[in-house]
Amino acid sequence: MGCAGSTSHERQFFLSKVELFKRLPEEELPELAKSAVEVSYLKGQVIIEENTPGEKLFVIKRGSAGVEINNRRVATLQAGEYFGESALLRNEQCTATITAASSMKALMITREDFMNLGLHTKLELVDKLGKRGAVGGGAVANAEIKEPSSKTPAERELIAKALQENANLSTIATLDTDRVNAIVDVMWKEEVPIGKPIIKEGDLQADYFYVVQSGSFQVSKAETASSDQATPALGLLEAGSSFGELALLYFAPRAATITATADAVVWVTARQQFKDLLMKANERETQENLKHVSKCDCFNPLTEPEKKELAAAMHEMTFVKGELVFEQGERGTQFFLLVEGEVSVIKDGKEVTTLKATGYFGELALERDEPRAATIKVISQSAKMLWVDKESFEILIGSLEDLKKRGRDGTGAVKKLQVAPSAGDTKRFGNIRFKDLKVLGLLGCGGFGAVFLVEDLGNGETYALKNLSKGYVVTSGMQNSVISEKNVQLMCDSPFVVKLYETFNSAETLHLLLELALGGELYATYNKKNLWGQEPCAKFYIAGTVLAFEHLHSKKIIFRDLKPENLLLNEQGHVKLTDMGLAKVCPGKTFTTCGTPDYFAPELIASKGHNLAVDWWTLGILTFELCAGHPPFESTTPMQIYAKVQKGIHKILFPKKLKGNIESLVKGLCHAVPSERLAMKKGGTQNIKKQPWFTGFSWDEMAKFTLTPPYKPHVKNKKDIANFSAKKEDMPPQVDYKDPKTGWDKDFATSE
Template sequence: MGTLRDLQFALQLKIEELRQRDTLIDELELELDTKDELIRRLQEELDRYRTTVSLPGPSVVSAAASAQIEDKQRAARQTVISEPFIPDAATLAMGSHKSCDKNQKSSRLIKAAFLKNDLLNLNEEEVRAIAACMYHTTINQGCFVLQEGSIGDRAYVLEEGRLDVTKDGQKMRSVEPGDMFGELALLYDCTQTYSVSAQTDSKLWVIDRKSYQTVLMQCGLSHQAHSVELLRGLSFLQSMPEDVIMKLSDHMKECNYTDGSYIIRQGDTGDTFYIISKGQVTVTEKKPGREESIVLSELCERQWFGEKALWGDDIRTVNVIAVGEVTCLIIDRETFKDIIDGLVSDSCEEVQKSNASKIKPDEDPFLVSSTLSDFQIIDTLEVGEFGHIDLVQLKSNIKHIFAMRVLAKKLILHNSQREHIRREGRILMEAYSPFIVRLYKVFWDVEHLYFLTEACLGGDLSDLLKDKGNLDEYCTRFYTACVVEALAFLHCRGVVYRDVKPENVILDEHGYAKLIGSRCMKKVEVGKRTWTFCGTVGYMAPEIILNKGHSISADLWSLGVFVFELLSGGLPFDDCDQMKIPTTTIHGIDRIEFPEIISKDACALIHTLCRSNPLERLGSSRNGAKDIQKHEWFEGFNWDRLCNKTIPPPVIPKVQYPLESSACALYGEGSVKQCMNWDDF
């Protein structure tokens, strides 16, 4: 007979199972609502064109099979956006103090499991903090820990017992003590692709996603705060503004030295400056004619040395030797000068940016006073996760064609995407770039949001790739240049896009490429990071996967993957098992074998964009996109002509605009308002 604790755990499992079933029912009801909406719109289309539509032939079965395969491929490339993770100071403090008692043996087992995990790739400090938060649970023989098809948010380390992993009823492997499983759920709401059941009574250690993310964020912010504090203690940086200190902090590297190591050797050339983060060093000097060095001083935590190297003195005049274990934060002269010299140019760019943001393109007079009832629906272009996109025209001037993105509030709120939609709307309303799809107005009623955008009917680049297999260098260079201009516009305003991929790059009627709006867009302050797991698996930068905090440099990684896919027709980080793609990404671009079809210069560009260290990526310095534009792969490319749209595009889409229609549908006449304040949603 089981103990009271075992019965309580069994009850918890049943409650969790019921909760998951309720969640599944809610999701199915929402999916049914979406399908009903799709059926309604398709019925309208059928009624409108019934007289001209011919019946399908015998090829419909094979076409349906092809469509099913295509749906699976698209599903694998869907954008993943976890719930925004913005814990307040109280939550972070709670995470730093949360601890569950465990003996040394258990602690060692948990730490070993995390340190050998390829996906999470944690350092020892992070592992210690996470291990402290893990709590203990037991599971009886025959019970499930994970069930295939469910949504999980916990990872487990087995301490005692034995578990079996099964998929579609077939055993895949056993879980032994010291093994970890379920770790992908720590990153986002993933559907479990396997089941895990207990073959014997078992003891496990558990951590949930919120605790995991809180611990990692607390570690990251603590490390950054310590670095900033050390920099503020330097007398020669006292007059520097906050954003410069934050930039310097981001570029400081941590180096460890063992007892007796020479950190600096007298007579050597050097360009590195050091701040002692932990430990103590001895400073010695060897005078001419003397055999032994004399001790000049002892330096400890928060003190520094080597500052002359920042101003151009290359020759080291003293020795600096580690006493015991020493940790230093270091920065080289070139990086330091790049940040300091950028003070003047950055401020000038800030003024230019401020002025540019006030210059709006000429507003279409027909749009100034338009309301939702002024538009009539020509066709449904696409059905998406939260609604659909209509092709619309002004009733008063049918030559004015637009796209109307109709989003169901119920679906947005159920999927915790409210904040993401608000951010996207705010950013797009101020995005006056010829390389970003323009958002003109937003309307809303009780059930829906209506985003009125420009209509770009040339298809997206994934369609072009599907037709051609891969693109030649001329095409790829042109479309990449368009994306670079779009990212440069966003990055200049502190906006990270986080979802660069062919599906999000569409062509206008002239053949020029534009980035579409994305829920992944977010404004990030200078020197700050954001922590939400966001993007498309295969395109995500390592720092997003590892929950290290990320900024605009994450887009540079995705840009490199984008170039690779356009040129080769495939992704560099890909696998039939979706769970292996994040691990492959973390291992980096250097392990990837490039196909011969990608030229030497293109390979070099991709490698410099996809460097594992975000600060080393091409375009991450103060020159930004200019460094990308000057790369050898773009040699001879005329960026001014691109911005003036005088370069002939490689592909000019065949777009037929309907000029008139007597069967256009209209939007409801209910209580519709124009969205003037995003806080209202």
């Protein structure tokens, strides 16, 4: 390592273009630049070692650096990117080893200098205010999938090697030989002439992954500039390279521009092809469940497709020796199928029989609401069961009583249970007209929409109006999600969930008129009032989220995008869950990868299919963040986050203030196995409410909205938006709308 002599002015210009420092007041940059030292490293030189104290931040000027966790490369950082930021913001150990991947120049700032300048508090606040946008799976119906091209053995070998050497791909999927060959089989060849951008930064058509066979590509990114280059190259991709792997996971605008610097040939595959490949692993699990389901006499009236649908939707639950699955006399809602272990069937205090694997019990719960006729007790060391409840069964397949009447060979249709709006909700719709609403100010912006404060000129009431660009919705393939958002909101009737009053449909925009909560976003409130780490606050807001999830899950609604940005405070300080953009009714499993990267559960990353357990994982992440000030798997890039998630919560170093009950709660919620998360085990949400961290907490008062909030926002009146700080430049893209003539939005409006 050696020092170079760039001027303070040059360093200031470079730092002003770095994302981490962009929102610092301009007058702070000169002193920051003076404290920065230019350093250089040779290829292979270790810059930071994993699990050592963090003392320095580095901003790369030239070259690149490799990021390794447990001796495995998880990412490569390029010019304009930075690492070691925790050394400035928090006194924590380094979570990765950083090595120069090429000869490299960087600017180095020490924690001591940074704190002496007083910038640590300013940057911490500003950095937290950066929005964490949600990403969505989106539809890929518009993505062209071409016929596979023939490949020579050498071409197959090149593609296979590129797939296996892509560290990001191995983070999101296990690429054994069979999977690699399956990906190679479906790829097609395309030629890219010199000068053509194959990917453009910000492009919404982000559905493809590429392997370079020949030629080369330059990676560049707007807003990343150095004193040496007006438009810097972040890297060069040559034969054998691959890129675009995030597109295989979910829909998100492209993060950089990739342009051919020579005539090139690439191999291409689309997200849907990759997802279909991963789905085959789930198909094997479904087939295994189907074997057990097929042995249950009570399901003889089901057709084979119905049995398969049931098998795919069943949840797993584990029990230990001596544990009661259910007790005689209690209300029965679940059917259980014993996969491993042995149980005792006890009636009136006496054992009447024992059941081993492939045995089942609780089948009457699928037909009628009656007390359990016996107690089921686990007598083996452990027992694994598959279960389904009556409501989910009837949503998926229909009434078991009707199925028995029809029979397996019958032709009559069996009516399925329809999820409906909350009782009485539909009567209030159609009373508020869009033309009577006056916009008073901007409340917030998300990935797909903006929210405004509006007043009903007819009666003076104020609401939150969420606007969604139809063009952006269609371009990103989110039509079903938007319709689902409306339907989910119609079903919700909880004081812990923001209420929907009306929906409107205009030429370019869809609108949802929502309950107003003028206390502001929890995320912004925590930053402004420095509530991070204050246990009474965290406990109150976590409890409110638990009650919101209880309501949603009782209706088979999976939320999928919990974070402090999606929790609002009303004028009294009570917490309300908002933004149902990624929520959906899910009686079994669903496979769309979506949410906010910091909160992704492992099964979401691996596209294994997920259920309501995903929400309890996110609750664990929220608990950690509110108590520690940052999420546990925090990293510079999504792929770095996912690599940490896959290693598990037990690899995370918990701050001292989180030791004990908080750590136990977080680990109980963030179990790698979905069925082992606290609320998914027998006892459900009571397992959270009885957790020692909540000792002395009044859940009854919380549920009744009578528990005094730990913080009360300052709100002058029902038009006061001082607790919101969104700006017009934060507005999401407004894409011109071309009606696809499918009628996807025809039933959206409840009023004109």
